[in-house]
Amino acid sequence: MSVYPALKSHLKPLLLLVDDMPANLHLLAASLKADYRIKTATNGSSALDLAGREDRPHLILLDVMMPGMNGIEVLRRLRNNPETGEIPVIFVSADASEQSQLDTLELGADDYLTKPVVPTILMARVRNVLQRKRVEQQLRLAAHVFDHSGEAILITDRTNQIIEVNAAFTNLTGYTQEDVRGKNPRILACGRTTPEEYQAMWQGIRDKGIWKGELWDRRKDGGIYPKLLTISVVRNHHGAVDFYIGSFADITEQKAAEERIRHIAHHDNLTGLPNRLHLSVALEQSLASARREQSGLALMFIDLDRFKIINDTLGHNIGDLLLIEASRRLQGCVRASDVVARLGGDEFVVLLDGAGVAMDAAASVAHKILHSLGQVYTIEGHALHSTPSIGISIYPDDGSDAETLMKHADTAMYHAKERGRNNSQFFTAAMNAAADERMELERELRLALLEKQFELYYQPKVVTGDGTLSGVEALIRWQHPLRGIVPPDKFIPIAEETGLIEAIGAWVLDEACQQLAAWKSAGIGCGQMAVNLSAHQLRSADLIDQVAACIKQYGIEEGELELEITESVAMTDPKRAIVQLQKLRALGVHLAIDDFGTGYSSLAYLKLLPIQTLKLDRAFVRDIETDANDAAISAATIALAHSLGLSVVAEGVETEAQQAFLSSHACDLLQGYLFGRPEPAHVWTERWQAG
Incomplete structure (x- = not known):
């Protein structure tokens, strides 16, 4: 690819003026020096040398008729050199014939001026050529991005008919340009996006000129996938819509990763049980349901007796295996609709909800847990005992909000430990006073x-x-x-x-x-x-x-x-x-x-x-x-x-x-x-x- 020097915002464009007559150079420089940086050369060899340096000119004003190497030869060599081939050249010549202008333009010149040069015409021609060059660069860059973008891109006209797609679009959807040209992008729809969602999308495009969001599409082979889509509007000078540009990517892996992250955020890494965050959400939902239906729920705090001793003496690996087995046993004691969560360490919580949940039902589950977790754990040759201490709070008797129910179940659990461990205790008001005293102590x-x-x-x-x-x-x-x-x-x-x-x-x-x-x-x-x-x-x-x-x-x-x-x-x-x-x-x-x-x-x-x-x-x-x-x-x-x-x-x-x-x-x-x-x-x- 030919190299054209980038314009830096803090520097004026650099012009190279080439003429064997110093007087001509002086006149040109006098007209241009206010808006541009100037370099000069009095022969073709010097011009090529200056054009090939690191600080290359953004435009060359080149005399045609020079002794030695004339302007035509200089242009030819400039165009044959990858480092200078993109530099725009304006010929300046005393030959005003139409044929001379045509010949130089066919050789690759960007414009042609005849001597004597009118300063205002000179300024306008230089400005136009530089602007055109900038536009060419932008178009070339846009075309490169379009062709090589990792995102699928489609362009539609103002009536939303597809006029262009890139290679990434074909790779993602399976549709070629011939398949989709002249068709509406709705051919990609799979039916999972609702009309209301499409209406919201178009409203956003009309209001802001751009919209970004997630949609579901169907590939040519029938496969359905989620995509992250950005649609932007291209308007003409009058503000009317000319084109819509849509760019999108398959976010199947991203969605899967998000789901994994969501699972990790809501579940205990060791046991796979719901964690404190998940329990908090589930408890609030259960409380809302219980209030509507005027039903009850029970919250059970469970702590494994002597677990810390086992963990400290036999090592964390044995302790982890015991926790995994305890979580499995807990799940076996409750219904599929109930929640068993691990708060951390050896602390578990069971949430029992439903119209039939009352003290008798909670007591029955607690009895099952005491029996199940009271059985010996055989782990890597060790016969281990770690009985549960269980504290129970009941909605609405022991609290009307999640925080109070959690606190009271925890208090009851500590009371169970004080009563000799390996038992269950329902919360009472007397326990609360004792718990407050203990916390203060x-x-x-x-x-x-x-x-x-x-x-x-x-x-x-x-x-x-x-x-x-x-x-x-x-x-x-x-x-x-x-x-x-x-x-x-x-x-x-x-x-x-x-x-x-x-x-x-x-x-x-x-x-x-x-x-x-x-x-x-x-x-x-x-x-x-x-x-x-x-x-x-x-x-x-x-x-x-x-x-x-x-x-x-x-x-x-x-x-x-x-x-x-x-x-x-x-x-x-x-x-x-x-x-x-x-x-x-x-x-x-x-x-x-x-x-x-x-x-x-x-x-x-x-x-x-x-x-x-x-x-x-x-x-x-x-x-x-x-x-x-x-x-x-x-x-x-x-x-x-x-x-x-x-x-x-x-x-x-x-x-x-x-x-x-x-x-x-x-x-x-x-x-x-x-x-x-x-x-x-x-x-x-x-x-x-x-x-």
Whole structure:
């Protein structure tokens, strides 16, 4: 393709004036320099050189009769060179004969002027040739775009008869130009576009001169496809319509992609269930229907018990497979018209709607879910149990809008967990007050962590035989600025559910070790410092580093720090617990099982745990004098521990009779109100200082 220099908006067009007479060049330049940039040449060779440079001229004014290389030869060489072949040339000659003008025009000249040149005529001719060249460029570009566009293009006349189509049109529709010329574009219609849609299209074209939208068409082979169509109007100088230009593309793949995106946006990626967004839309639609028909609906919040423990201990892959199986079971418990959605994590929602939905129907579905999800999950060789806790709200009894129903079902679900898990609870007004209280307590708990409202109290452990101090257990207390002291059983469960327990546990460990170091430095002997570990802490990858850091920072010697874990925590994932406890033992930490007898320890695992102490739970000590079963269990536990080489601490010792029984069965250490209540560090310090 020949190259013609593009006109830049900030520069005047460049003209090359060629004449062997400097006087002629001066006259031409004087007429043109106000509107154009000027270059001059006095011979053919110089003209060709200047025309071939990077800053090529937009037009050449060329003298015909020059010594050496005349203007005719210069024109021939310009046209034969791809770089200069498109530059327009106006001949300027003293020869005014018609034949001379004809000959040069046939050779490719764009215009012919005779000397002497009239300045106004010169200006008009130059302007016209440049304008014509611009139009030619635009037409050539438009033709190239038309022929090579990836979009199908059709042009119709003012009566909407097709006069031209491009190759992309033929490739897309199967119709050739001969097939459609002179016909109305309605031959492409498939019947899926309504008359109202066509009317709206033409109204848009009339009002704005352009319309863009989606239509459905039929190919020549009968295939139906969606297209994105743009129609624009071409008007003449009088404003009347000359042509309509339509360009369109097959958007089948785009529509499929949009549908995939829409599905992804409304469905859970793991289980394929509807997600929170989909549920929100479905719930609003069901509520609107229930209001019209004066019917009911039920919303069920379902949380999988112990799922987080399974996920953390066995890995996300096992957890994901369990969620997939749980979603399958849930779908099997409801009708096809009901909605089962996953909100995230192990939280699911079931929406039951229809005229027959009431408390009895919801209770029946909840019973099915409890039974189905309560069955063992066999996943990659693991036999797993993850029962559901279900909260239920009913429209209109428990709320008239989606937000309220969701909130109340969630509240009922938490109540089900508090009732021991693996059960269903219908929402009641009393639950709402409890939920509000819990949310406020959670907010205040986060604030307490930031404002250091926690304090450690220390309770003594004594040797059974002589009552000498063996050690102390660090017990957390929350010094609330308004509520006073908040007991651990009120805030520890919330801390565990929210994940705050890890930060709180880390603070307790550091504070207890710091206090132990302070007492040692002051010459105050407290024996062994015992600190409780939560399930979250034991599972944490940071635990070993945290303990090691405290030991190093505070100079804790081997055996001075005891970490207590509950029996249920150790048995949740005994293999992992063994690994973690072995690492702690290697740091010189003393290890104890707390609340022994209240869980479900396997003796096979118990003997593998690298522990040194069992703590007999206060539940067995409380009635040890009057309950033969408690007495037998306590005696057997002490004997079992000693046979395994473990020492025993009895918790909750409050009477001398309890002390006597435990002493008679060789219990090693005693802890309880009989020997001292938990007290803050400064009280211990003052007592020791007082002697």
